[in-house]
Amino acid sequence: MGNLLQPCLSHAPLHDNTLTPHGHRVGDDFRDGEDEKISLKDFSKKLQEFADAREWEKYHTPRNLLLAMVGEVGELSEIFQWKGEVENWEESEKEHLGEELSDVLLYLIRLADICGIDLTNAALNKIHKNAIKYPPPL
Numbered sequence: 236m237g238n239l240l241q242p243c244l245s246h247a248p249l250h251d252n253t254l255t256p257h258g259h260r261v262g263d264d265f266r267d268g269e270d271e272k273i274s275l276k277d278f279s280k281k282l283q284e285f286a287d288a289r290e291w292e293k294y295h296t297p298r299n300l301l302l303a304m305v306g307e308v309g310e311l312s313e314i315f316q317w318k319g320e321v322e323n324w325e326e327s328e329k330e331h332l333g334e335e336l337s338d339v340l341l342y343l344i345r346l347a348d349i350c351g352i353d354l355t356n357a358a359l360n361k362i363h364k365n366a367i368k369y370p371p372p373l
């Protein structure tokens with residue numbers, strides 16, 4: 236079977252001048268010092284625009300996105316493999332680590348979006364449930 240996962244999110248350039256079907260430019264509005272204000276919904280919208288601009292929606296099925304995310308978890312794992320605990324990351328390693336963590340995060344956000352999950356609410360609810368399940372010691 237062909238490489239259905241080729242149109243993946245992990246090879247997206249940081250600045251993408253592709254126009255979305257709505258005439259917006261993909262990739263130009265979240266990297267000018269406003270990073271701390273980006274919500275998960277913003278990322279979802281950005282990823283939707285990215286997929287729309289490339290007509291990749293058809294590839295972004297839950298199964299494909301999950302498998303792509305697991306592949307990225309594998310790439311992330313390779314950074315840690317056979318090293319023992321790393322005390323200080325070299326800058327090049329940190330850049331690579333950031334890229335792979337981002338790949339996992341972006342696929343997770345896209346997967347949640349495609350599945351109709353509000354990841355912000357789901358994560359907040361899960362933290363709340365965990366706090367009840369594992370109360371701090373008195």
Ligand SMILES: [Mg+2]
Nearest residue numbers: 245310335338
């Ligand atoms: Mg990767």
